[in-house]
Structures are given as structure tokens and as C-alpha cells.
Amino acid sequence: MKVAVLGAGGKMGSTVAQTVIAQPDLKLVAVVDPRLSGIEFEHATGVSGSGLSISGDISEIVRSGADVVVDFTTAASAFENLKYCASHGISAVVGTTGLDQTKMDELDRAFIDADRGCIVAANFAIGAILMMRFAEIAAGFFETAEVLEMHHETKIDAPSGTAIATARRIASAKLVGGSSFLPDSTENSLFEGARGADVDGVRVHSMRIRGAIAHQEVVFGTMGQSLSIRHDSYDRSSFMPGLIIAIRGIQSVRGVMAGIDRLIDDRLSIRSERGE
Structure with missing residues (x-):
């Protein structure tokens, strides 16, 4: 699965990118942060292994062929970013808080119309x-x-x-x-x-x-x-296991889903059936 990160130059964004790089079934294909446009990602964050330069243009997620976008920006930016993702048929996982119910409802309709999913979680730990x-x-x-x-x-x-x-x-x-x-x-x-x-x-x-x-x-x-x-x-690494669950589980989501409780329940049910 191809993953793009918005807000990649921040502390959370760079940790997300580093975690994605380490997953054998995920591929980091784009890192976007207008504040650091044009700078090599490794030089800006110290995270090696991506071979990417930071783009300041959200359209990079489309050019890169991303299947899912992870957004750790601000509430104001995230809302516009997510509308862009839905309009281009890209699923999203969002760790940004502050989206009110009106905006959540609008995003839900947009992602349903796009036949894609969006997970918005206040906390991935x-x-x-x-x-x-x-x-x-x-x-x-x-x-x-x-x-x-x-x-x-x-x-x-x-x-x-x-x-x-x-x-x-x-x-x-x-x-x-x-x-x-x-x-x-x-x-x-x-x-x-x-x-x-x-x-x-x-x-x-x-x-x-x-x-x-x-x-x-x-x-x-x-x-x-x-x-x-x-x-x-x-440490911010505490949020990463839950975030990876969200990325891997996004294909089962349509519209906006708040939190990853359902995905964790699904994992618990599987383990219970196996007797683990």
C-alpha cells in the first residue's frame, strides 16, 4: 500500500514517515509540508530511507499514486486536505483534532461519494x-x-x-x-x-x-x-502501532469513522476465534 504524509516535517509527521518506511507491506511515496518545500526529507527530519524530497504542493499525493494519506497538520488545513483527498479518490487517516460535527458530516458525505474511507482519531495510542x-x-x-x-x-x-x-x-x-x-x-x-x-x-x-x-x-x-x-x-512512538492498524484497515472503511475502536474490536474477535 502506498502512503503519503501531510505535515511530514513536524514531529508527529516525521515519526509517521519513519514508521511507514519500516513496514514491509507499506511504501512511503510522498511527504508534503509547505514550510519545508524542496528540502530533502532526510536532511530536514533526520529520517533516512525514503529517498524523497519534501513537496509543498498537496497535488504530490496524486502524482505519487498514494492509496492513503496520513494527515498530522492543523484542523483548518486538515479539512481542506481531506476534501482534496476525497475528490481525488484517496483514503485518509487523520490524527488532527478540532474538526466540528458540521465538517465531519461534510467529509463523511464526500468520502462516501468517493467510495473511500477516512479515519479521524483523537488518539492512536x-x-x-x-x-x-x-x-x-x-x-x-x-x-x-x-x-x-x-x-x-x-x-x-x-x-x-x-x-x-x-x-x-x-x-x-x-x-x-x-x-x-x-x-x-x-x-x-x-x-x-x-x-x-x-x-x-x-x-x-x-x-x-x-x-x-x-x-x-x-x-x-x-x-x-x-x-x-x-x-x-x-514517546510519540506510542501512537504508531494504532496508526499502522488504521492504515492497514482503511480499505474496510467507507465514509468517515471516528477512532479505531472498531478495527481493534475486529482484531480481538479474530484472536478470540483462534483461541489466542
């Missing part, structure tokens, strides 16, 4: 995905819940996409069970933001700490007990 799943299971048994996320100091959005997704999923799981979390009884916040952001009734707190990568803890409480479910990514 398999541990993070399992953390969200475990939190959904726990939600029905506790009366209060809050999410604490910590990322590196250069992250520009808050809360993180993973934190927002987690809060929404546990709030929804609670409602499906016929109840909701207890309301916040705080009446007097001495400083603005002291209780964090309210995401569907779940408080979310964001920290930006130098030296951190991506960390999240979901804390549940009920009478006489609490439960903490935590995931830590210490």
Missing part, C-alpha cells in the same frame, strides 16, 4: 483507546467523574481531543444507563477556570508541562471509594 473504553464501562457505577489531561507546553489546543472524547463518551455511557453524574456543587470559584471546562457535564482539566508528551487520568468517585484510570504516552 492503543492504551489510550483502552483507557477510554474502560472509563465507559466504569461510568455506570460511579456518581462523579473528572478528566485530567497533561501535554507538552507547545500544544496549542485545550482541552485535548482525547479528553473531550473521553468526557463525552463517559457522559453518554452514564445516560444510556439511565442516570447522569452529580452536578458540580461549587458556588464560588475564587479564580476563573478553577473547576476546569464543562464537557457534557464532566469537568475536564488541562495541564501544559514541559517534558510531557500525552497523559490522561479519569477519576471516578462514589460513596467510600474512588477509581482512577490513567494512560501515559512517554
Whole structure:
């Protein structure tokens, strides 16, 4: 399968490219980043083995014959990039957060019309995905819940996409069970933001700490007990196994699919049938 990377000059983009190069069944055919146009990819990123120069033009993904594009740019850029991919019949895997529901719906129609797939995931770390799943299971048994996320100091959005997704999923799981979390009884916040952001009734707190990568803890409480479910990514390589699952599984997707939970479930089902 031929893979192109958009945002290839960034930390995540270059890690993606390096990971793709190492896969025997994948071939890196294009690296695109307008900021570094014309520079040899190895010289710009230190990643060897591609033999490619960075292009500043998204049309390079078409010229290269890419089957799938991996996008780690910004939300504004990703939306236009994905429309371009759909219009040219190229599937996409996206690690960029910040696409609102209106844009997601528009992209879903575009990829369905193109008979192609697009996976949009807030987090590709398999541990993070399992953390969200475990939190959904726990939600029905506790009366209060809050999410604490910590990322590196250069992250520009808050809360993180993973934190927002987690809060929404546990709030929804609670409602499906016929109840909701207890309301916040705080009446007097001495400083603005002291209780964090309210995401569907779940408080979310964001920290930006130098030296951190991506960390999240979901804390549940009920009478006489609490439960903490935590995931830590210490290196960007933690996102790569899930990303490779998404790239290899994209051919089974039509339209836009949020997250890679279904692909992980498929793998678990196969292993269960084999008795592994």
C-alpha cells in the first residue's frame, strides 16, 4: 500500500514517515509540508530511507499514486486536505483534532461519494483507546467523574481531543444507563477556570508541562471509594502501532469513522476465534 504524509516535517509527521518506511507491506511515496518545500526529507527530519524530497504542493499525493494519506497538520488545513483527498479518490487517516460535527458530516458525505474511507482519531495510542473504553464501562457505577489531561507546553489546543472524547463518551455511557453524574456543587470559584471546562457535564482539566508528551487520568468517585484510570504516552512512538492498524484497515472503511475502536474490536474477535 502506498502512503503519503501531510505535515511530514513536524514531529508527529516525521515519526509517521519513519514508521511507514519500516513496514514491509507499506511504501512511503510522498511527504508534503509547505514550510519545508524542496528540502530533502532526510536532511530536514533526520529520517533516512525514503529517498524523497519534501513537496509543498498537496497535488504530490496524486502524482505519487498514494492509496492513503496520513494527515498530522492543523484542523483548518486538515479539512481542506481531506476534501482534496476525497475528490481525488484517496483514503485518509487523520490524527488532527478540532474538526466540528458540521465538517465531519461534510467529509463523511464526500468520502462516501468517493467510495473511500477516512479515519479521524483523537488518539492512536492503543492504551489510550483502552483507557477510554474502560472509563465507559466504569461510568455506570460511579456518581462523579473528572478528566485530567497533561501535554507538552507547545500544544496549542485545550482541552485535548482525547479528553473531550473521553468526557463525552463517559457522559453518554452514564445516560444510556439511565442516570447522569452529580452536578458540580461549587458556588464560588475564587479564580476563573478553577473547576476546569464543562464537557457534557464532566469537568475536564488541562495541564501544559514541559517534558510531557500525552497523559490522561479519569477519576471516578462514589460513596467510600474512588477509581482512577490513567494512560501515559512517554514517546510519540506510542501512537504508531494504532496508526499502522488504521492504515492497514482503511480499505474496510467507507465514509468517515471516528477512532479505531472498531478495527481493534475486529482484531480481538479474530484472536478470540483462534483461541489466542
